[in-house]
Amino acid sequence: MSMNLKQKELSHHLFARLKQRFPEVRFAGIEENPNDPDTIWVNMVTPQKDDRYLAFVKFSSKLSSDILDNFGYHIMSVSAAPREVRQSRKGGSASQKRAIMQSRKHALSR
Numbered sequence: 001m002s003m004n005l006k007q008k009e010l011s012h013h014l015f016a017r018l019k020q021r022f023p024e025v026r027f028a029g030i031e032e033n034p035n036d037p038d039t040i041w042v043n044m045v046t047p048q049k050d051d052r053y054l055a056f057v058k059f060s061s062k063l064s065s066d067i068l069d070n071f072g073y074h075i076m077s078v079s080a081a082p083r084e085v086r087q088s089r090k091g092g093s094a095s096q097k098r099a100i101m102q103s104r105k106h107a108l109s110r
Contacts, residue, residue, distance in 0.1 A: 008030065039075075044078070
């Protein structure tokens with residue numbers, strides 16, 4: 001499934017709301033979950049301090065739930081390592097992108 005205009009709009013809105021409350025977050029891209037094309041990932045570098053990160057997760061979860069309830073789209077924030085952000089901006093090699101996806105799949109399976 002390819003992302004439609006509304007999904008892109010809601011993904012950017014999710015990031016903007018998170019950035020407003022957590023100015024330290026950085027955008028890293030938007031992509032479909034490779035295991036579930038109905039889920040959109042908004043990749044970002046998240047707060048590093050534990051208390052800020054927990055508040056971020058709670059707020060992000062609420063926003064994602066609101067989007068799902070109001071629009072029917074599963075759009076969620078996904079933490080990206082700062083190195084991943086640099087690679088995604090440069091384009092990165094296919095093997096680097098596969099390694100990133102494997103590490104995310106491993107993290108999600110825990």
